[in-house]
Amino acid sequence: MKSRLLVLLVLLGLVALPLVYRAPFFLHMIILIFFYVALTEAWNILGLCGKVSLGHSAFFGIAAYTSAILCIREGVIPWIGMFPALLATYLGAVALAVPLLRLRGPMFTLASIAFSEVLRRVAMVWREMTAGAEGLTIPFTPGWHHLTFTTKVPYYYIFLLLAAGSVYIVHRMYHSALGHHLRAIASDEEAAQALGINTGRVQLLALCWSAGITGLLGVFYTQYVYMIEPEWAFSQMLFALQPALNGIIGGLGTIWGPVLGAVLMTPLGEYLRSYLGALQQGLNFFIYGLVLIGVVMVLPGGIISPLLVLFHPRRKEVDRTVSIGQGANE
Amino acid sequence: MDLILQVIVSGLLLGGVYALLSVGLTLIFGVVRIINFAHGELMMVGMYLTFWLFHSHHMDPYLSIIAVAPALFVVGMGVQRLIIQPIFDSSALMKIFATVGLFIALQNLALMLFRADFRTIQTSYSMSTVVVSNISISIPRLVAFGFALILFVALYLLLRLTLVGKAMRAVAENRIVAELMGIRVQRLYLLTFGLGSALTGMAGALILPFTYVFPTVGSIYTLLAFVVVVLGGLGNMAGAFFGGLFIGLVESFSGVYVSPALKEAVYYVIFILILLVRPQGLFGKGKGTEEVGLK
Numbered sequence: 327m328k329s330r331l332l333v334l335l336v337l338l339g340l341v342a343l344p345l346v347y348r349a350p351f352f353l354h355m356i357i358l359i360f361f362y363v364a365l366t367e368a369w370n371i372l373g374l375c376g377k378v379s380l381g382h383s384a385f386f387g388i389a390a391y392t393s394a395i396l397c398i399r400e401g402v403i404p405w406i407g408m409f410p411a412l413l414a415t416y417l418g419a420v421a422l423a424v425p426l427l428r429l430r431g432p433m434f435t436l437a438s439i440a441f442s443e444v445l446r447r448v449a450m451v452w453r454e455m456t457a458g459a460e461g462l463t464i465p466f467t468p469g470w471h472h473l474t475f476t477t478k479v480p481y482y483y484i485f486l487l488l489a490a491g492s493v494y495i496v497h498r499m500y501h502s503a504l505g506h507h508l509r510a511i512a513s514d515e516e517a518a519q520a521l522g523i524n525t526g527r528v529q530l531l532a533l534c535w536s537a538g539i540t541g542l543l544g545v546f547y548t549q550y551v552y553m554i555e556p557e558w559a560f561s562q563m564l565f566a567l568q569p570a571l572n573g574i575i576g577g578l579g580t581i582w583g584p585v586l587g588a589v590l591m592t593p594l595g596e597y598l599r600s601y602l603g604a605l606q607q608g609l610n611f612f613i614y615g616l617v618l619i620g621v622v623m624v625l626p627g628g629i630i631s632p633l634l635v636l637f638h639p640r641r642k643e644v645d646r647t648v649s650i651g652q653g654a655n656e
Numbered sequence: 657m658d659l660i661l662q663v664i665v666s667g668l669l670l671g672g673v674y675a676l677l678s679v680g681l682t683l684i685f686g687v688v689r690i691i692n693f694a695h696g697e698l699m700m701v702g703m704y705l706t707f708w709l710f711h712s713h714h715m716d717p718y719l720s721i722i723a724v725a726p727a728l729f730v731v732g733m734g735v736q737r738l739i740i741q742p743i744f745d746s747s748a749l750m751k752i753f754a755t756v757g758l759f760i761a762l763q764n765l766a767l768m769l770f771r772a773d774f775r776t777i778q779t780s781y782s783m784s785t786v787v788v789s790n791i792s793i794s795i796p797r798l799v800a801f802g803f804a805l806i807l808f809v810a811l812y813l814l815l816r817l818t819l820v821g822k823a824m825r826a827v828a829e830n831r832i833v834a835e836l837m838g839i840r841v842q843r844l845y846l847l848t849f850g851l852g853s854a855l856t857g858m859a860g861a862l863i864l865p866f867t868y869v870f871p872t873v874g875s876i877y878t879l880l881a882f883v884v885v886v887l888g889g890l891g892n893m894a895g896a897f898f899g900g901l902f903i904g905l906v907e908s909f910s911g912v913y914v915s916p917a918l919k920e921a922v923y924y925v926i927f928i929l930i931l932l933v934r935p936q937g938l939f940g941k942g943k944g945t946e947e948v949g950l951k
Contacts, residue, residue, distance in 0.1 A: 376749065378749060378752060378753075380756070424932055425928060425931060425932060428931075428932055429931055429932075431691075431748045431749070431752070432691035432693075432748065432752055433886075433931060435693075435752060436691075436879070436882050436927075436931075437927075437928050437931050439875075439879060440879055440883075440924035440925075440927050440928055441924075441928065443879065443920065443921070443924055444921045444924045444925060444928075447917060447918055447920060447921040448918070448921060450917055451915055451917045451918055562875065563760075567756070567760060570756070571760075574753050578749070606768045607767055607768065607771065607772070608763075608764035608765070608766075608767030608768045608871070609764070609768055610764075611760055611761075611763070611764040611767075612760075612761050612764035612765050612767075612768060614760060614761075614764075615757045615758065615759070615760030615761030615762075615763075615764065616757070616761050617757075618753060618754075618756065618757030618760065619739060619754055619757035619758060619761070622743060622746075622750050622753045622754045622757065623739075623742055623743055623754070626746055626747075626750050
């Protein structure tokens with residue numbers, strides 16, 4: 327109960343925050359954090375069953391492009407455009423489901439990268455639809471109707487809702503039968519199957535949730551930045567590697583690990599990018615890479631694993647975190 | 657007809673370099689049993705080193721192999737000693753993440769040092785060709801293919817004839833028995849990682865005179881090497897050679913008949929299809945090899 331109260335208080339504080347302080351650069355940073363909390367949680371759903379996708383940029387890009395093209399060419403407002411966008415995302419998810427169910431470990435990860443890279447190149451070449459590398463600009467008609475705003479405050483609440491929603495979904499999933507099945511698959515797929523878990527169905531469900539949330543984020547984030555081009559929408563670094571990094575650094579396969587990872591790493595990345603980036607482009611991701619190697623070596627359960635021990639000395643949660651990190655160990 | 661022959665010849669010549677890149681990966685995979693997501697970045701390091709030597713010391717790219725090979729050998733040993741060895745007993749996931757971290761770090765180190773520009777080197781022979789019955793053969797590609805072939809033969813002889821090579825094959829076959837027979841496995845891993853990296857770095861030096869290097873070039877070559885290696889069967893040297901030639905042909909054909917912008921997309925699709933139909937690779941050693949990186 328105490329932890330629920332804490333979550334509620336933090337949420338209330340976040341709702342009230344723009345009423346107190348609304349400097350654009352500050353709100354932008356918080357919006358980015360919300361965005362990455364949601365994106366990392368979405369990626370983490372697949373991580374619950376121990377599968378590492380580095381191709382989630384595919385779902386982001388598919389949905390972002392579907393809704394943007396409908397908006398620009400047909401005048402469909404994003405509130406409606408998000409449904410065809412989600413449908414397209416699920417088609418993509420079905421395509422990735424085949425390797426997901428057939429391949430394990432590194433081979434699935436490689437297939438997911440190849441999947442997203444194919445789509446990026448197609449988006450690059452399909453100029454009639456995507457305008458290629460020139461990119462498309464979202465028409466600016468302020469108001470809730472078109473989801474484009476002159477201030478950052480509405481975006482703040484949209485992304486707060488998305489972030490809180492994805493944490494809530496993962497929380498519910500984690501404690502449901504589905505969550506237990508997913509974690510069983512993470513520690514031993516054959517044993518899970520032998521126990522009667524329909525591993526195919528369960529993984530497909532996880533993929534659909536994961537891809538769907540990622541797609542939704544694609545729709546909203548594109549409205550936020552007004553611009554879309556293939557290198558950005560299918561960016562492996564921003565929408566596939568970054569959530570994976572946040573998730574692993576925070577704690578793979580936990581509820582709060584991805585939140586922790588995104589909250590810690592996003593401001594660090596932004597700080598390095600805006601203050602030192604002018605001097606040294608790439609420094610932020612260089613440090614990210616080193617942090618990842620360091621976490622893998624020192625804290626395979628992520629930053630959250632020592633915290634869990636601290637807060638719940640007797641809870642099994644801790645073992646679970648580590649078991650996903652070390653699941654396939656032999 | 658001439659066009660098709662032309663496409664075949666340039667594809668095969670390019671494939672030789674791809675084969676060299678991939679044999680480095682398959683050697684490391686076969687012996688050390690690690691899926692290295694930073695493999696293309698090792699090639700990128702070789703390419704930038706060649707670029708730098710050419711621009712600041714006016715060193716010919718083929719001469720720079722003498723510097724690139726030992727440099728990458730040391731880099732590879734460093735990776736094995738500092739990153740892989742400490743986490744050798746942890747899960748497959750953790751090993752993926754460690755090499756992904758290395759790939760991100762190296763890619764962005766290159767961005768810091770060399771900026772995002774596309775770079776290449778202009779030698780006196782960069783554009784020169786020989787014409788054999790209407791087919792023009794680019795000299796740098798021919799030289800690269802020749803070098804790759806020599807290195808391939810040298811590697812084959814090393815693995816077949818020398819004691820170190822035999823030890824490598826023994827470890828690839830069964831690590832525990834090899835250890836019981838008195839092979840110092842950890843030292844051999846260091847050596848193998850160094851050797852694989854050196855081969856990959858040399859592939860980078862050989863390819864630079866007719867292609868570009870940029871910070872994210874490594875991810876393209878990582879995927880390419882995996883396509884080749886999966887095609888040829890994980891851990892299979894001859895498979896890597898023929899797989900490399902095949903992907904060279906695919907790239908060359910799709911560049912002409914599909915679209916230069918989609919040439920990578922074509923072999924990525926082939927890659928996914930092969931993974932789905934035969935996860936152990938077309939010429940894989942049989943069932944189960946696809947899970948080696950996992951267990």
